[in-house]
Amino acid sequence: MGEDTDDGCVHARMAIIMSYVPLLRGFGTNYLGKAEVESFAQDIDMVMEDLPDGQAEACVWGQEDQLPIALLAMERAKEIVEHLREWSEGRPESWFHLLLRWRDDRYGMSLVPNLRKSSERWKIAFQLQHGYPPAPDSEIFRWKPLCVRTMSMSNLTVIRANCNMSRVKVGLVDTAVVRREPLSVGDGDAHWIGTFETGPVKGMYGSLFSQMMDEYLDGLSEPEQGRRS
Secondary structure (H helix, E strand, O other): OOEEOOOOOEEOOEEEEEOOOOOOOOOOOEEEOHHHHHHHHHHHHHHHHOOOOOEOOEEEEEEEOOEEEEEEEEOOHHHHHHHHHHHOOOOHHHHEEEEEEEEOOEEEEEEEEOHHHHHHHHHHHHHHHHOOOOOOOEEEEEOOOEEEEEOOOHHHHHHHHHOOOOEEEEEEEEHHHHHHOOOOOOHHHOEEEEEEEOOOOOOOOHHHHHHHHHHHHHOOOOOOOEEEO
């Protein structure tokens, strides 16, 4: 959608970029006028209500030598990981940032999409389809990361004492496995995503993600965001 101009092109006025949402398929970026944005956002919200919320029930920590391991307990773990790897073109470490922050007796961890790469991907797709690059007045991102927030630091405290937390190996495990045998979760139960650096996000989205994690730890919001630039 957009406006026809004298040169025969359709120029995007606003781009709502669908970044990573667990198990979301067939809902791509749209180019909208301002009057259409609210209606489209409501359609997105309705679709996302029927998808996994990305919130882990628990996080099981371990280590391989000096590498910390985090297994997020979720329903449909295998399905979510397969979709995530498909969405990230088989390179999750390039398409996601791992945010890990602790404060007092609680911590939060969130695997968030690389918004810059999400923007670049739709711009390339737009140019291939229309023959010229898009020039939106603004971009709105929608995403829903995989995340966990807990009031207990006991498990993580041991890992922090033994490991360098600058890199963490992340996977998902089915909630039923953790509920049944929480102390016996093994490598065979895991659906691995990748190993991620845990430093702050650099560039124009760094402050956005930092604020998101502060609010997440404070319990003020879940890390599902839209951003306009």
